[in-house]
């Protein structure tokens with residue numbers, strides 16, 4: 001079909017105003033927060049599942065790729081339309097359809113902003129736990145696409161642990177429900193399969209999530225350390241003692257400094273590392289656990305432990321943490337996040353090697369990460385206008401992920417594979433493993449229309 | 462401005478944008494239009510693509526670039542603090558150079574050139590609002606020398622809906638015994654609309670004239686009821702005279718006990734104008750004035766101070782996309798109504814005009830007044 005005819009058909013589905021195809025619009029729908037860019041042939045902004053279904057059916061008939069897009073905050077190229085085609089932007093499907101306080105479930109459209117859901121359920125005394133640092137702008141559809149996590153996932157689990165059911169549009173436009181409010185559905189766990197599939201298996205048009213009670217009490221501590229080693233040992237010791245705090249987040253000196261210059265979160269600029277340790281749960285006993293944690297910190301040579309006195313102080317600590325990626329971009333215009341994970345006990349060793357890689361490639365690297373789950377985020381700072389430097393960054397990034405794998409970890413904690421880490425998939429999967437995944441992909445998407453070029457590397461023939 | 466100048470001036474600034482998208486929820490134009498071209502990130506991407514030669518400077522860009530309100534809310538959400546509004550204004554200047562700007566701005570510029578005001582009236586009629594004065598002797602207002610010059614601004618001078626503001630403000634200053642004057646027909650537009658129109662170079666003549674006139678009065682202070690005039694003077698004019706907003710002067714009068722404020726039984730909310738609050742840093746003075754009136758209850762808007770949402774009247778958007786401006790005003794009205802207050806106070810005639818016009822069109826009952834009008838109301842209670 002000629003592109004003009006395609007646009008015309010799409011306009012009949014969603015209306016004139018919601019089909020975009022000027023050269024400017026196409027440029028604007030070719031990026032996310034990762035480096036690589038591309039360009040779709042047309043962008044549609046549908047309003048409901050029925051429209052999405054018609055769009056996908058049309059694309060299937062015409063053999064045109066379809067890429068879903070939320071807020072395009074993905075750090076791995078997820079919503080970048082590598083092979084052109086149609087981008088479906090979910091900005092208008094942003095209604096919270098139901099908050100069921102009795103069964104503790106919420107049903108939302110994929111364009112709902114994560115924080116908007118969290119705010120809405122908080123008014124009813126409930127909580128939606130996954131809290132990616134991008135929560136104020138990321139969409140629920142994007143969170144499902146990437147199986148996003150955040151600081152509190154140490155205790156509560158990531159998006160997949162909170163997703164009960166999805167409405168999905170299959171490759172030919174058919175609409176199916178994979179689950180609902182009830183726990184433990186029999187049959188195959190399609191919900192689990194779809195979460196984290198980065199828009200390569202189906203398009204999500206409705207999400208049912210689990211809500212939990214808000215904790216009765218919260219206590220937030222800031223541990224200030226003279227060395228990364230001491231901070232890492234503290235993390236291991238806390239977990240070894242059987243304590244599971246809600247969060248265990250670490251930041252190193254470079255990040256602390258950038259954050260302080262940007263938002264004045266109250267982190268000491270001369271420390272080598274800080275830990276944000278948050279406890280939540282019943283009031284009863286919290287003092288005791290916090291005392292135990294302080295003791296562990298002291299045993300690991302902490303310089304000082306500060307306790308947030310009120311909600312405002314707590315918020316300031318978290319504003320700093322959530323803004324960490326953005327804050328480092330004050331130092332250099334771009335950063336690349338290497339989202340690898342390692343066993344907690346390997347943290348000191350791996351961090352030391354990361355520093356060495358920074359030195360070897362002559363690149364500044366900052367660290368801010370979910371220390372509790374060993375999910376590293378070394379931030380390599382650079383200026384993408386410098387091609388030679390950018391090439392060095394990519395090499396260093398690959399090397400860091402290799403390092404994680406060699407330490408018994410893996411190549412992605414929560415930011416997905418996208419197009420960024422196709423090559424690194426071979427670090428953890430054999431050709432047979434990948435071939436098995438291709439079979440699954442082909443079963444869901446026999447025409448290869450959903451987000452082509454992502455997640456699975458082509459098989460070597 | 463041409464692309465070479467744009468690159469020199471703005472490449473480093475726009476290169477700071479990492480496309481993280483944290484600014485998206487803060488942008489009022491995205492809230493309405495729901496497409497990437499209406500986001501700060503999208504506007505930055507356009508600027509960058511133009512600089513890097515990936516996108517041609519053409520009328521295709523005009524829609525995205527001329528619908529930015531210049532409200533600055535995005536920069537507050539942005540950790541590297543990318544100054545999107547300045548980037549957009551530079552883009553506008555580039556688009557103007559290649560004649561890809563909305564034609565309405567050419568007309569605006571011609572009018573300013575000829576009439577020295579935005580409403581194409583005889584500039585000598587600037588003092589028309591004085592008809593609303595009750596007990597201030599006319600000669601008191603146009604003196605050759607005074608301590609303070611009150612720079613009235615075009616909207617308050619010429620638009621009937623706003624003319625009560627200067628009348629009330631002048632009355633208050635008169636009764637407080639201040640030595641002030643206005644420039645009358647010698648006041649020219651400050652040039653603010655030209656910046657939004659992408660013609661900053663045309664501000665020079667207006668600026669030089671105004672500075673000259675102010676000097677000739679020998680004033681130590683200039684006071685403004687229009688936040689955008691104040692902002693333009695602060696950022697583009699080079700003068701060592703103290704520049705104040707009306708709300709700051711009123712706060713001083715309150716703290717010196719120079720105003721005999723009488724009780725008003727009102728529940729009000731306060732709208733922070735972008736150019737006064739976020740872009741100039743005046744947040745508390747208007748609130749202090751409101752709270753000093755006995756009997757008044759002030760409830761804050763859900764989004765206040767730095768997070769205040771633009772009324773829809775910024776960036777000349779009303780002139781090129783009235784539907785967008787109206788939809789943003791509508792959202793503002795909903796936010797105001799959600800507070801349960803029956804009156805909204807602002808410190809900007811342009812915000813009030815946008816809010817009131819939109820409310821009227823939809824038959825929504827909403828009291829809106831300027832801070833000066835609120836003070837006057839309190840002073841005139843028996």
Ligand SMILES: Cc1cc2nc3c(=O)[nH]c(=O)nc-3n(C[C@H](O)[C@H](O)[C@H](O)COP(=O)(O)OP(=O)(O)OC[C@H]3O[C@@H](n4cnc5c(N)ncnc54)[C@H](O)[C@@H]3O)c2cc1C
Nearest residue numbers: 070071072073074078133139141142143145148149199204
């Ligand atoms: C500064 C910054 C901090 C971040 N912090 C974190 C963090 O702490 N934890 C974390 O996990 N991530 C983090 N991220 C990454 C990113 O924000 C998350 O991956 C987020 O979930 C993406 O949401 P989005 O709405 O932007 O989705 P997009 O980027 O638009 O899309 C992400 C993927 O989901 C797919 N998708 C989107 N909508 C649908 C749909 N309806 N159906 C099917 N597929 C869909 C897309 O095709 C794409 O593959 C961060 C990013 C930035 C820029």
Ligand code: SF4
Nearest residue numbers: 478479481482484539
């Ligand atoms: S302007 Fe700032 S907040 Fe917005 S995308 Fe760019 S860096 Fe992020």
Ligand code: SF4
Nearest residue numbers: 488529530532533535
């Ligand atoms: S200045 Fe205001 S309208 Fe313009 S991009 Fe920023 S938030 Fe949007």
